[in-house]
Amino acid sequence: MAKNKIPQKSKKRKNKSDLVTSILNFFNRNTSKAFNYKQIASDIGAKTEAERLAVRAILDDMKEDSFVLEVSRGKFKSNTRGLFLEGRFERRSSGKNFFVPDDNEEDNIFIAERNSAHAMNGDRVRIQMLAQRKGREPEGEVVEIIERKQTRFVGTLNVQKHFAFLEMDSKILANDIFIPADNLNGGVTGDKALVEIEEWPKKAKNPVGRVIDVLGKAGSNNAEMHAILAEFGLPYKYPEYVEEEADKIPDVISEEEIAKREDFRKITTFTIDPRDAKDFDDALSLRKLDNGLWEVGVHIADVTHYVQKGDIIDKEGEERATSVYLVDRTIPMLPERLSNVLCSLRPNEEKLCYSAIFEMDDDANVKDYRIKRTVINSDRRFTYEEAQEIIETGEGDFKEEVLKLDSLAKKLREKRFDYGAIAFDRVEVRFDIDETGKPVGVFFKEQKDANKLIEEFMLLANRTVAEFIGKVPKGKKAKTFVYRIHDLPNPDKLQNLSEFIRRFGYKIKTKGSKVAVSKSINELLDDVHNRPEQELISTIAIRAMAKAVYSTTNIGHYGLAFDYYTHFTSPIRRYPDMMVHRLLTQYIDGGRSVNKEKYEEECKHCSDMEQLAANAERASIKYKQVEFMSDKIGRVFEAVISGITEWGLYAEIIENKCEGMIPMRVLDDDFYEFDEKNYCLRGRRTKKEYRLGDKINIKVAKANLERKQLDFDLVE
Secondary structure (H helix, E strand, O other): OOOOOOOHHHHOOOOHHHHHHHHHHHHHHOOOOEEEHHHHHHHHOOOOHHHHHHHHHHHHHHHHOOOEEEEEOOEEEEOOOOOEEEEEEEEOOOOOEEEEEOOOOOOOEEOOHHHOOOOOOOOEEEEEEOOOOOOOOOEEEEEEEEEOOOOEEEEEEEEOOOEEEEEEOOOOOOOOEEEEHHHOOOOOOOEEEEEEEEEOOOOOOOOEEEEEEEEEEOOOHHHHHHHHHHHOOOOOOOOHHHHHHHHOOOOOOOHHHHHOOEEOOOOOEEEEEOOOOOOOOEEEEEEEOOOOOEEEEEEEEOHHHHOOOOOHHHHHHHHHOEOEEOOOOEEOOOOHHHHHHHOOOOOOOEEEEEEEEEEEOOOOOEEEEEEEEEEEEOOEEEEHHHHHHHHHHOOOOOHHHHHHHHHHHHHHHHHHHHOOOOOOOOOEEEEEEOOOOOEEEEEEEOOOHHHHHHHHHHHHHHHHHHHHHHOOOOOOOOOOOOEEEEOOOOHHHHHHHHHHHHOOOOOOOOOOOHHHHHHHHHHHHHHHOOOOOHHHHHHHHHHHOOOOEEEOOOOOEOOOOEOOOOOOOOOOOEHHHHHHHHHHHHHHOOOOOOOHHHHHHHHHHHHHHHHHHHHHHHHHHHHHHHHHHOOOOOOEEEEEEEEEEOOEEEEEEOOOOOEEEEEHHHOOOOOEEEEOOOOEEEEOOOOOEEEOOOEEEEEEEEEEOOOOEEEEEEEO
């Protein structure tokens, strides 16, 4: 059969514009594979030699514009980011703006201020890639703000006759917020205020806002602590209507309710908590059984008996997701009537609990366990210091029970480390604070045996509850549950840690079994204990680890060396624990599995809020450090280099662990370059090096409370 003749008009040579359109369409259809120019030319009907050469030239242009990638010699692949990308807008402390794409957190794209479209830090945006100039970093332009991350900002008011500005402490906005006089809400110059942006006209230099709340005079303790919370989008006061709802809950436990529960009221039970704690959400009981085993009860406040799913209190707790602990205060997840009264396991009061009860031998082997709703009556409220004294002296109230629990806890801990758990016992900085909130001293809080006693039994309860739901016979599917997961360390970060510690004479394994790697990390942490580089190496080791988060997909907890782990033991201060209590009840009662996607969203919210709370806590510590050092300007201290950046050195004072910055401009004896891989600054002419971990002498130059920043000078 004769071939059909090609119509004469189709032989017309394609012009460049047609070829470009055809190639664009080709790559939009074929995003995953790589092609050479001949394959592309054939597909789009570019048949003449001239057309094929034109295709090759267009591909080279597209490569320059980052639309396609040349993955190997002569083979091109669609740059799946395309010409338009979606992701997160970031303003860095260096003054530069960057765009972080969804599909590649490492690949940051520079956004000039003129191309930012008034995007704010954390906004979700759509950008268009700009033509890349040779030798320059990739650059983009914001074409759409998809979602504002933040519309409320904290700063200090500067009030003029007919208008005001909110001047912000941190440069998360390029410009101060303009506030019309009738939007001031009673604020005056010098007030710390929370302001909401209402509009940002396209051609206006400043956004326009209104004062939501006046937090108090800048510099006053309450105003500054509230400002830190507001800065992270965290609540700083409890809604009255929620507290009123909590006040309606009766405090009488009915006989009918007690009859449904296992009764521990006559079994020796006590709490061990920090000195200043008011919310006692866990208690331990101990008794010797007739079979020769020890019965250890881990009793957790039964918060979900009082807080029903979807009620006013529950919705507030769900939104907050966690209690927040600042230097001088706790911002509770639940109203105080619940957290400090009804659900607090106070001594000599009948309390409702959810309990994990273990039968153990003298070697802390769990022979049996049960998970029950219970009623208890705590015999004693111990502080950690009181319990520690009993452990050290062998004398005190309930000494037999405390010493036996300590002995069992030590054996549980030993087994955990044998299985590959990692021992990150960090020293915590704490402040002695006077009645006005001013820090008058610094002390360090270390984990002692009493802390570890409580920790081990909480870990055992959390692991057991997770196994109870998650560990199912082969061939059966586990019901949806909330797990606390911790992924394996990042291999690159682990390798960087290995290279860094080598200069101190230490080694770790970066390959091999999970247990072998974690044991070598533990040996490192033991070796550096009480040495000058301890805090530094511990910090870098922690950075090599993944972050622990909540998820319905269980991958185990690497740091604890548990295949199953959850959070069950702190429902007063963590919403995931309340979720776990409810799911336990539902499944024990024979209920069906819940919707995984819905609970995964809830897990993500709780993980995000936990991170915000941790950031706020760090900010409050930083503020108090700067405040503590503000009357020590000009004094010289021994310090250790704790961080190195392209704009200077960070140094931590050995005596009090207050950290400050030595700006690059202070290092004026040479031009210093940042060597990121080797954690050092190196002088171009003298080759002098400042390395992470080096001891130096510093002089306190400046204490800027507004920016929570200490500036140091280097003292040779």
